Amino acid sequence: MADKILKKLNIKVWRQNNAQDKGRFETYTIENISTGSSFLEMLDILNNNLIEEGKDPIAFDHDCREGICGTCSLFINGRAHGPDTEVTTCQLHMRKFKDGETITIEPWRAAAFPVIKDLVVDRTAFEKILQAGGYISVNTGGVPDANAIPISHEDAEESMDAASCIGCGACVAACKNSSAMLFVSAKVAHLAKLPQGKVEAKSRARKMVAKMDELGFGGCTNTGACEVECPKSISITNIARLNREYLTARFSE
Amino acid sequence: MSILDSKIPEGPLAEKWNKHKSNIKVVSPANKRKLEVIVVGTGLGGASAAASLAELGYKVKAFCYQDSPRRAHSIAAQGGINAAKNYQNDNDSVFRLFYDTIKGGDYRAREANVYRLAEVSPNIIDQCVAQGVPFGREYGGLLDNRSFGGVLVSRTFYARGQTGQQLLLGAYQALNRQISKGNVEMYSRHEMLDVVKIDGKARGIIARDLVSGEIKRFGAHAVVVATGGYGNVFFLSTNAMGSNGSAAWQCYKKGAMMSNPCFVQIHPTCIPVHGDQQSKLTLMSESLRNDGRVWVPKKNEDAEKLRKGEIGPNDIPEDDRDFYLERRYPSYGNLVPRDVASRAAKERCDAGFGVNAEGKAVYLDFKYAIERLGKDVIKARYGNLFQMYEKITDVDPYKEPMMIYPAIHYSMGGTWVDYNLMTTVPGLYSIGEANFSDHGANRLGASALMQGLADGYFVLPYTIGDYLADEILTPKADTNALEFEEAEKAVTGRIEKLFNIKGSKPVDYFHKKLGHVMWDYVGMSRNAEGLKKAIEMIKEIREEFWKDVKIPGELNNLNPELEKAGRVADFLDIGELMAHDALDRNESCGGHFREESVTEDGEAKRDDEQFTYVSCWEFNGEGKEPVLHKEDLVFENVKLTQRSYK
Incomplete structure (x- = not known):
């Protein structure tokens, strides 16, 4: 409860200057970190120490620091978003670590997410998948009244469950095949659960899966690792739904 | 001063927007294809504007500093979005939403803009539902509403505690659709560092590719800034780490006035x-x-x-x-x-x-x-x-x-805009939190999302046509023009200057120091003595910053410290302007509390006689005091009263 001070931590972190660089681990020590600090605040402090020592600080992605923008990544001690459940790295706090511990930090590892620098990866592949069909084809204006089509409470809630995806990529990083099926299925289910999105559900599934395959993500073998590491608890039942949409789409071709 | 023409249409309040729409010019589809628009920022305002303009046929280039447009900080809004739908049959109306917003803003916003906001609010909900936003619903299948602070009706639509996320994903999906059609060129991990003017008009921007470090030129027929607020001037805030005031600040330095910068929530x-x-x-x-x-x-x-x-x-x-x-x-x-x-x-x-x-x-x-x-x-x-x-x-x-x-x-203050959302620079627009226009001195809960989407979906796509209709014969901006070259040179010069200081302290040191001064003297409670002190202290921090900041890494690589340094350099200037504005406004209103202006029992006291105006600050050169202009606020439809909650 009350914050304590972690006197010393060893931070073993992946350093890679750019996409071409081979990369390697380096270990730094850091002292006097409050257990009430967040993991990224610990990295801020480490970085300011490195700058003062004349070294290059560690590049990592982060922005909102409240678990919703999906920018932060980090594979910490072998787990996507670290050793807590239902949190992003920015919500992880230092009370989850012990004094004297060595903490290993790596970037997301996936062929489709090349490293840009240190812990920062390029997730443009996710953008391309969504651009392939992750939307409802309506223009601004000329739409019916919001209450024109009733939607059951249950459907709206299920759609919302899937729509909670923050696009962080933890599912891909956690998967031994680097599959993006949980990510794709979340968008497909979010829209297919709503009458507005149902119209294009099949073609959407087909286009998004084709793009996913093209971009070098692996296949899904139902290990369920993605669901475990998803900070927003997106369920793998969405993958079953995606498979259904996808198969009927192929069947009707 | 007559340089500020708010262009508020004549006529009764409820007819202004319709009348204005029928009077402004429209661009033909064939000509839209020849016109380019730059949109900077991809939050609710930027994403909805970029998508809507592209749907209309304009050629759009959109920019964000994040790795994806979906990550803009609108995503973090929790509670909801207001709209005058009156679905609850509780006697809500466009006028009631307008009135609540004007009153909540402590009578420091423009009547005509606020009324239009309330007027288009129902369309936003329709649009979002059509896009697949999973709003909370009743068991009968219709949309549910919540109540929010400062109002007596239930008009807030929500998607759990993640309303901002869902609305942004809706706008992002619309944007993605236009990207896939080739109507929007998306530049993620790009930061706007200057706006380029040719013949007095905004014709493009200079941006840094944050991955390669390359400084690039982009031309257009109009530039839309939708880059949010400047709350991070305080170092600690609820804004995202990267949220910054730099794009708006560069516009200010190129002649766009800043209004009510001291109004922060x-x-x-x-x-x-x-x-x-x-x-x-x-x-x-x-x-x-x-x-x-x-x-x-x-x-x-x-x-x-x-x-x-x-x-x-x-x-x-x-x-x-x-x-x-x-x-x-x-x-x-x-x-x-x-x-x-x-x-x-x-x-x-x-x-x-x-x-x-x-x-x-x-x-x-x-x-x-x-x-x-x-x-x-x-x-x-x-x-x-x-x-x-x-x-x-x-x-x-x-x-x-x-x-x-x-x-x-939240920043209620921001870039001054007229009724068309255009700044004092022709062809340069400001929408969403980045402008000053709708929330006065205090914003009501669930109204930020409403304003961002109103501007992007339903206001700017109309009003920008009025300007662009006169630009159909203007050729594509020549990015080899002298103006682009000079702007790029200035940007490169500033980056090199920062990088070559090679002092002893990291950027955060200065940012935290600024934040403390802002919180202590330009925060929740302000007085003349403290504000004058703050101005002096900020000047000292600025001097130290430009002598002793240490930026590691390389110029031509991903370099977050370099990004931060540029933003903090601007925050130092913004903070000082905020203090000037707070010093000028010797009244308490909304979020701005001056200790010199209180009632007998210690509550905030407005001074309508002296301060019923929008402050509009004009850049007057580096190191010089800014010039204050005033846009008088005229209230024809509401009676100004002292707010009381006792």
């Missing part, structure tokens, strides 16, 4: 600062004040024991608790507006009743609601917020009250 319910390692503050939704009771101990000695950790909140008997909002404001109680609740918390903590180790926290207690309604009801209402609180603080709010304290949240 301080949100009363945020998780308090702990120690000195904190990087940002997390908001706890305003909706919690529906069921939580705010208190501190009555006795100083109890507060002292709490601060030392010798006792816990549950050890303090009922009679020794001071429910100060209920005591001071019996009619509104815990649901007073944000500015009032924030000041009251500060007053108690300053008097020595703060309850955390730092003495800067008050309790928000759900014990009474749990006794009344049961834990399950509270869990259904606020479960995700309670989980978030517990993850951050390691305290279970079902068992112990939350600790909360006010934090910087």
